[in-house]
Amino acid sequence: xxxxxxxxxxxxxxxxxWIADYMEQVEAYRVLPDVEPGETASKIPDHAPETSDGFASxxxxxxxxxxxxxxxxxxxxxxxxxxANVSGPSILADLAASGLGQQGMLWxxxxxxxxxxxxxLDWLVDLMGVPQSWKSDGPGxxxxxMSASDATHAALVVARHSRRDDGPVERMVVYVSNQAHSSIxxxxxxxxxxxxxKIDVDExxxxxxxxxxxxxxxxxxxxxxxxxxxxxxxxxxxxAVDPLEAISDIAQEHGLWHHVDAAYAGTxxxxxxxxxxxxGLERVDSYTFNPHKWMMVNFDCNVLWVADREPLxxxxxxLPPYLRNxxxxxxxxxxxxxxxxPLGRRFRALxxxxxxRYYGATGLRAMVRNHVDLADQLAGWVELDDRFELxxxxxxxxxxxxxxxxxxxxxxLADALNASGSVAVTPxxxxxxxxxxxxxxxxxxxxxxxxxxWQAINELA
Amino acid sequence: xxxxxxxxxxxxxxxxxWIADYMEQVEAYRVLPDVEPGETASKIPDHAPETSDGFASxxxxxxxxxxxxxxxxxxxxxxxxxxANVSGPSILADLAASGLGQQGMLWxxxxxxxxxxxxxLDWLVDLMGVPQSWKSDGPGxxxxxMSASDATHAALVVARHSRRDDGPVERMVVYVSNQAHSSIxxxxxxxxxxxxxKIDVDExxxxxxxxxxxxxxxxxxxxxxxxxxxxxxxxxxxxAVDPLEAISDIAQEHGLWHHVDAAYAGTxxxxxxxxxxxxGLERVDSYTFNPHKWMMVNFDCNVLWVADREPLxxxxxxLPPYLRNxxxxxxxxxxxxxxxxPLGRRFRALxxxxxxRYYGATGLRAMVRNHVDLADQLAGWVELDDRFELxxxxxxxxxxxxxxxxxxxxxxLADALNASGSVAVTPxxxxxxxxxxxxxxxxxxxxxxxxxxWQAINELA
Numbered sequence: 001x002x003x004x005x006x007x008x009x010x011x012x013x014x015x016x017x018w019i020a021d022y023m024e025q026v027e028a029y030r031v032l033p034d035v036e037p038g039e040t041a042s043k044i045p046d047h048a049p050e051t052s053d054g055f056a057s058x059x060x061x062x063x064x065x066x067x068x069x070x071x072x073x074x075x076x077x078x079x080x081x082x083x084a085n086v087s088g089p090s091i092l093a094d095l096a097a098s099g100l101g102q103q104g105m106l107w108x109x110x111x112x113x114x115x116x117x118x119x120x121l122d123w124l125v126d127l128m129g130v131p132q133s134w135k136s137d138g139p140g141x142x143x144x145x146m147s148a149s150d151a152t153h154a155a156l157v158v159a160r161h162s163r164r165d166d167g168p169v170e171r172m173v174v175y176v177s178n179q180a181h182s183s184i185x186x187x188x189x190x191x192x193x194x195x196x197x198k199i200d201v202d203e204x205x206x207x208x209x210x211x212x213x214x215x216x217x218x219x220x221x222x223x224x225x226x227x228x229x230x231x232x233x234x235x236x237x238x239x240a241v242d243p244l245e246a247i248s249d250i251a252q253e254h255g256l257w258h259h260v261d262a263a264y265a266g267t268x269x270x271x272x273x274x275x276x277x278x279x280g281l282e283r284v285d286s287y288t289f290n291p292h293k294w295m296m297v298n299f300d301c302n303v304l305w306v307a308d309r310e311p312l313x314x315x316x317x318x319l320p321p322y323l324r325n326x327x328x329x330x331x332x333x334x335x336x337x338x339x340x341x342p343l344g345r346r347f348r349a350l351x352x353x354x355x356x357r358y359y360g361a362t363g364l365r366a367m368v369r370n371h372v373d374l375a376d377q378l379a380g381w382v383e384l385d386d387r388f389e390l391x392x393x394x395x396x397x398x399x400x401x402x403x404x405x406x407x408x409x410x411x412x413l414a415d416a417l418n419a420s421g422s423v424a425v426t427p428x429x430x431x432x433x434x435x436x437x438x439x440x441x442x443x444x445x446x447x448x449x450x451x452x453x454w455q456a457i458n459e460l461a
Numbered sequence: 462x463x464x465x466x467x468x469x470x471x472x473x474x475x476x477x478x479w480i481a482d483y484m485e486q487v488e489a490y491r492v493l494p495d496v497e498p499g500e501t502a503s504k505i506p507d508h509a510p511e512t513s514d515g516f517a518s519x520x521x522x523x524x525x526x527x528x529x530x531x532x533x534x535x536x537x538x539x540x541x542x543x544x545a546n547v548s549g550p551s552i553l554a555d556l557a558a559s560g561l562g563q564q565g566m567l568w569x570x571x572x573x574x575x576x577x578x579x580x581x582l583d584w585l586v587d588l589m590g591v592p593q594s595w596k597s598d599g600p601g602x603x604x605x606x607m608s609a610s611d612a613t614h615a616a617l618v619v620a621r622h623s624r625r626d627d628g629p630v631e632r633m634v635v636y637v638s639n640q641a642h643s644s645i646x647x648x649x650x651x652x653x654x655x656x657x658x659k660i661d662v663d664e665x666x667x668x669x670x671x672x673x674x675x676x677x678x679x680x681x682x683x684x685x686x687x688x689x690x691x692x693x694x695x696x697x698x699x700x701a702v703d704p705l706e707a708i709s710d711i712a713q714e715h716g717l718w719h720h721v722d723a724a725y726a727g728t729x730x731x732x733x734x735x736x737x738x739x740x741g742l743e744r745v746d747s748y749t750f751n752p753h754k755w756m757m758v759n760f761d762c763n764v765l766w767v768a769d770r771e772p773l774x775x776x777x778x779x780l781p782p783y784l785r786n787x788x789x790x791x792x793x794x795x796x797x798x799x800x801x802x803p804l805g806r807r808f809r810a811l812x813x814x815x816x817x818r819y820y821g822a823t824g825l826r827a828m829v830r831n832h833v834d835l836a837d838q839l840a841g842w843v844e845l846d847d848r849f850e851l852x853x854x855x856x857x858x859x860x861x862x863x864x865x866x867x868x869x870x871x872x873x874l875a876d877a878l879n880a881s882g883s884v885a886v887t888p889x890x891x892x893x894x895x896x897x898x899x900x901x902x903x904x905x906x907x908x909x910x911x912x913x914x915w916q917a918i919n920e921l922a
């Protein structure tokens with residue numbers, strides 16, 4: 001009944017081959033699928049089979065049922081959203097992790113999962129130049145979570161829990177810029193925090209600290225309880241960078257938890273030249289970024305660092321008798337179960353470890369710099385062309401531009417690009433102005449792909 | 462710099478071989494590793510490499526660094542906790558999902574991910590005999606979440622959010638039996654719900670509905686606000702089954718959200734003979750179980766069903782401009798982002814689809830029945846032996862017993878079994894009585910493994 005090891009070998013080779021073929025052919029597909037709602041489902045029987053369908057038929061359905069409904073995030077012509085990259089070493093590490101079937105909820109339920117995670121996150125502290133005190137031998141620490149939404153939600157819960165004696169949650173306020181990711185407002189709702197106050201931004205779409213200060217003063221006067229502020233290093237719409245130090249000043253003054261959302265741009269910090277965008281991290285309370293976006297580690301793999309692990313563990317720790325064990329009781333080990341909402345946890349650190357080892361720091365830096373250079377190049381072309389205008393600064397790999405003829409022209413251009421099948425971009429809008437987001441960061445995007453995009457823009461504009 | 466498709470093929474075969482070898486050899490390992498805290502970490506350099514370590518060295522480190530710190534959840538001699546099973550088709554589906562690198566947050570960001578998920582969860586509705594109205598064409602619906610902790614937390618957040626006009630969260634109360642999983646108390650803390658009231662159980666460790674009713678009456682008299690009750694089908698300590706219908710009566714009477722936690726035992730419902738343990742599901746509001754425990758789908762893959770999807774989506778939905786798209790605006794599709802906390806989502810449905818297709822309903826039923834039969838057999842041996850006593854009923858695959866000489870003898874037996882390296886069991890405790898949990902459910906556990914366990918128990922008792 002079960003797949004024998006010999007069958008697993010044979011079938012495993014076939015799946016590896018299928019992925020290798022996909023890697024070779026990915027450019028041949030329309031980037032965005034041409035599929036109607038219900039089309040994929042209609043190819044699947046209404047009921048589960050009583051007996052085995054057989055492996056060959058399952059594998060064949062990858063082409064017949066799945067592929068027509070696939071959006072090709074792994075195409076080098078993927079310029080939409082942010083990247084959600086995979087890479088060879090990451091896919092294979094995740095495969096090994098699946099085979100080992102570890103549960104890293106406690107140190108004792110998988111010492112390797114726990115210790116490799118802690119060690120590799122310490123590597124990243126050095127690689128990214130974030131505070132040494134965030135290492136596992138300091139007061140802080142890092143943990144792999146599932147998504148930036150989960151990490152930000154966790155940080156907001158800790159902020160709320162730490163201030164639970166200061167007022168009902170309905171009166172608590174979290175501050176973000178009006179450009180912050182939706183996960184922060186959602187995190188507030190999920191955490192039951194009464195208010196998520198959106199602060200106006202400057203002309204570069206960065207939070208205006210004077211407006212933050214004014215909002216806090218207003219809220220205090222109304223008897224509300226400010227508890228946290230979330231800064232963005234690279235907002236979703238335009239990769240704007242909030243002024244970290246000015247925000248830290250205000251956070252300290254008012255005793256706010258200061259969380260930093262660097263979900264996309266955190267990866268850039270592997271290169272020293274980008275670290276000016278996140279000065280003074282010694283004064284922030286938590287920081288999150290997604291290796292599963294731009295660091296070629298396949299989803300899911302999010303990193304959350306906290307400056308002080310005690311309030312996190314205080315909030316998240318629950319110890320029933322069936323989870324007690326000698327190592328934990330002795331306090332010699334870390335149990336990552338106490339660092340997030342879920343109990344079970346996959347060996348996600350393995351793929352992070354393998355990607356860093358496979359590329360080396362040099363390879364990771366080269367990848368980031370290449371994408372940022374390509375973005376600079378595209379931005380230069382846009383700037384020189386009278387038909388287009390850059391919409392925002394482009395500190396990382398995202399270029400935002402508009403058609404000078406206005407919203408309709410911009411929207412039509414985005415739609416035409418996406419309908420062509422040759423590329424994917426994201427149309428967006430701020431304060432009534434439509435613009436096109438071009439995110440350059442897919443693992444295999446090269447100069448020729450960006451040139452192809454520019455050519456398509458020229459033809460369709 | 463990147464791994465080419467050809468290199469991926471070669472390296473991929475090597476990882477497949479490594480896993481196949483592990484499958485063949487897993488019984489040769491000590492089930493619990495003999496490793497000291499810090500031992501795994503000490504084998505890893507302090508800093509990330511500047512240049513590539515090379516794939517061969519990474520693969521070799523699976524044996525050198527990782528394996529000594531692995532807890533063998535995939536050993537057929539694994540009788541600890543609950544199973545966290547993997548299987549060939551699941552590992553290979555997860556591999557294909559990694560290669561495709563889909564992000565299923567919206568229908569449009571991966572139609573295949575979304576539609577296969579909805580269809581396969583509809584299959585499970587029929588396979589498990591849960592209400593037809595939970596199918597995707599009814600008022601309810603299913604969604605894959607990461608863990609039962611996440612699903613239960615989401616259900617509690619929805620219950621809290623739906624009652625937000627009925628009182629401050631600090632006065633809200635959620636009810637569970639004192640045998641409920643720690644994720645419920647943790648979910649209450651994370652959600653900011655004031656009280657998680659633990660209700661006494663009967664002699665079979667099932668929630669006593671009269672005590673629930675009395676607790677609610679007390680709380681109402683004190684001005685508190687009961688909002689939800691969580692029933693367990695199969696508690697963690699002993700797989701006790703709470704009386705669903707009596708609890709539904711009380712939930713309806715007081716307008717409580719009724720969530721069912723069948724994290725482990727849900728899989729058994731594929732066999733009709735177990736469905737008597739969950740009568741009257743038509744009256745519950747949400748239900749969760751983990752295919753990643755006993756259904757041979759590797760972590761993570763949790764299923765949450767809701768009887769009415771509207772309050773879930775009302776609570777979790779946030780729509781920024783960069784996520785707007787024609788298909789969603791038209792209301793023709795489901796966007797699973799609005800069904801849980803995270804935004805990004807992996808193509809988890811693929812492994813659920815492949816496991817069901819590979820085994821067929823018949824194969825899945827045979828697997829469950831085989832484990833339950835083996836548990837019956839072990840329980841029979843325990844019952845006939847004067848040195849031991851069964852500690853609780855064993856409706857599924859878990860057998861709990863004590864040594865008649867008392868706690869010290871029971872604890873020493875559990876420790877000796879685990880120290881032997883030949884098996885793993887979980888020592889636990891309820892109300893001062895220590896007992897040993899033997900969970901029979903690992904994918905490859907056969908009669909000879911249970912006989913081996915019984916022999917070890919006899920030798921070490």
